[in-house]
Amino acid sequence: MEELIEDVERIIDVYKQNIERQKKYHDYPFTNNPDHYFRLMMLQKAIEVWSNCLEKIQKNWKQLDIQYSKDLTVAADEVYRRNPTQQIKKYTILVHVPKSIKEHIVNAPEKLPKTIKILNSRVETDEQYLLRHLPVIISQMNKYNKKITSLENIKTFSPMYRKSTLEVDEKLTKQLNNLLKKDEHSV
Numbered sequence: 001m002e003e004l005i006e007d008v009e010r011i012i013d014v015y016k017q018n019i020e021r022q023k024k025y026h027d028y029p030f031t032n033n034p035d036h037y038f039r040l041m042m043l044q045k046a047i048e049v050w051s052n053c054l055e056k057i058q059k060n061w062k063q064l065d066i067q068y069s070k071d072l073t074v075a076a077d078e079v080y081r082r083n084p085t086q087q088i089k090k091y092t093i094l095v096h097v098p099k100s101i102k103e104h105i106v107n108a109p110e111k112l113p114k115t116i117k118i119l120n121s122r123v124e125t126d127e128q129y130l131l132r133h134l135p136v137i138i139s140q141m142n143k144y145n146k147k148i149t150s151l152e153n154i155k156t157f158s159p160m161y162r163k164s165t166l167e168v169d170e171k172l173t174k175q176l177n178n179l180l181k182k183d184e185h186s187v
Contacts, residue, residue, distance in 0.1 A: 008054045015047045061111045068101050068115040076122040085136065088124035127168045130161060134175055137161070151176055 019040060075096040079088055086092065094102045101115075109116050124132070137158050141148050146157055151173050155161045164172065 008050055008057065012047055012050045012054065015043055015050065019043045019047070061108075064104065065112045065114045068097075068104065068112055069118050071097055071101055072115055072118050072122075076118075080122075083132070085133070087126070087129040088122075090119060090123055093119060093122060126163075127165075127171070130164055130168060131171060131175055133160075134172060135179060138176075138179055148176075148180065 072093065076088075076093045079093050079096055084092065094105065097105075105112060105115060105119065134154070137154055138148060141154070141157050147153060151161070151169060154172075154176070155164075161172070
């Protein structure tokens with residue numbers, strides 16, 4: 001699509017240069033020479049046609065951006081609904097969109113600003129991943145009969161939790177306490 005836009009822009013430039021060249025080499029008013037006048041009118045008409053074509057192509061990108069952003073949102077929601085074990089990154093989401101959308105996002109991201117913004121906003125941060133993955137770690141620890149009394153037990157069991165910041169540790173501790181209370185009530 002990008003190549004098509006570049007080609008159309010080149011064609012328009014060639015026509016504009018041709019018109020300027022045609023005007024330049026005639027010192028007399030071009031209306032005195034019908035052949036010259038007709039040639040200029042045809043060149044001007046060709047520019048209008050190609051300009052309309054370029055406008056439609058660019059408008060098509062805007063429509064594609066709107067549609068792709070909707071499709072990407074649905075795909076991201078589906079990924080989060082499935083609750084994968086790995087962190088949700090850009091390509092984790094892109095695997096769930098049609099190939100044509102993925103190719104456009106990879107090859108022409110500047111033409112799809114809304115779609116790119118949504119994609120970047122749906123990528124999971126390390127903090128979000130640690131919080132989302134905590135119940136899985138707890139179930140794994142229960143499976144292996146590991147004692148869960150604090151976040152330190154989880155950090156010992158799962159190395160990825162050792163990299164967390166103090167702020168994330170507070171959130172994890174709070175979520176861990178909530179999860180442990182639910183387990184106590186269910187037993």
